[in-house]
Amino acid sequence: MDLTVAAIAFGTIFLVELPDKTFIAALVLSTRFRPLAVWVGVGLAFAVQTGVAVTAGALATLLPDAVIRTAALLIFLAGAVVLVRTAPGADASEKEQEEEYAAKAGAEGTKSFVKAAVASFLILFAAEWGDLSQLLTISLVTKYEDNLSVFLGAWAALLTVSGLAVLAGRVLLRYLKLSVLHYVGAAVCLVLAALTVYELVVA
Template identity: 60%
Template sequence: MDPAVAGLAFVAIFLVELPDKTFLATLVLSTRYRPVLVWLGVGLAFALQTGIAVLLGKVASLLPTTAVQLLALTLFLIGAVVLFREGRSHHSAAEDGEEYAAKAGDVHGAKVVLASFLVLFAAEWGDLSQLLTLTMVAKYHDPVSVFVGALSALLVVSGLAVVLGSALLRWIPLHVLHYAGAAICLVLAGVTATEILT
């Protein structure tokens, strides 16, 4: 495992997911149900989603290097645009999160874990973090490092949502987090463009 690749995956996914619906959905679910059960369900969903992204990235790594780099560049630029637009729209935590909490219904115990798993698994399918994970595996050819970094970032983000969610949103406006994620995507796009040109 390469700590540098794992660290890069962690930072990129952390900054992309912190202002994302993942954080908001986990925050709202943890206000309705036992936070540790919500975090467990969310963590299981992330492990499966990240595993799928890593497997798809491994397949994509078989493509020619230039094709992988162009795909990575495109996804990073799309990610930057999406996050920038979300930052401008100033979505409120209550509005976004209520949708996900409503999907969970009234559940207890092991059903909270399952409901949290299903809500986050559905919400994250094809999400920017999953696409970035896929791209990083294809680009760096290190699925274990990317998996560890990406999953760690997702678990930390959901843990923050469970423990500090509403307080964090009072300190750092949501649109600032979106802009930080967009900036990271632009940096990654710039690095990839430089690799393509050299």
């Protein structure tokens, strides 16, 4: 395992997912069920989704190098655009997202540990397919060709984001504006895009 690649994957996914609906979903679920059950269920959902993204990225590496890097560049640029465009309304949409996930979770405190974990798994599993973090994970695999390092870094980032939401989500939202975090995530995507352009030119 390459610790540098894992750290890059962690930092990229962490900064992109912190302002995402993942954080809000885990926060809301933790108010309905036992926090540990939520974190276990959400973590398992992320493990499956990250594994699928890494597998897709590994298959993509069979394509010509120029095609791979061009696709990665487009994904990084698209990620930056999406984050910038959604930033202005991020703070306003936070309450709507909370209400949406609260409705999906159902009544507070009515489920056992296992049922709460399963409910959390299903809610996040259904909500996160095809989101930006999965696309970036695919791009990171094609960029570094290190499946294990990217998987561990990306999954650790998702576990950290959901853990922060479960333990201190309300406190963090008092001091961190989701709109600002969107712009930070966009900046990370642009840096990765610039590095990919450099690699294309040098190659």
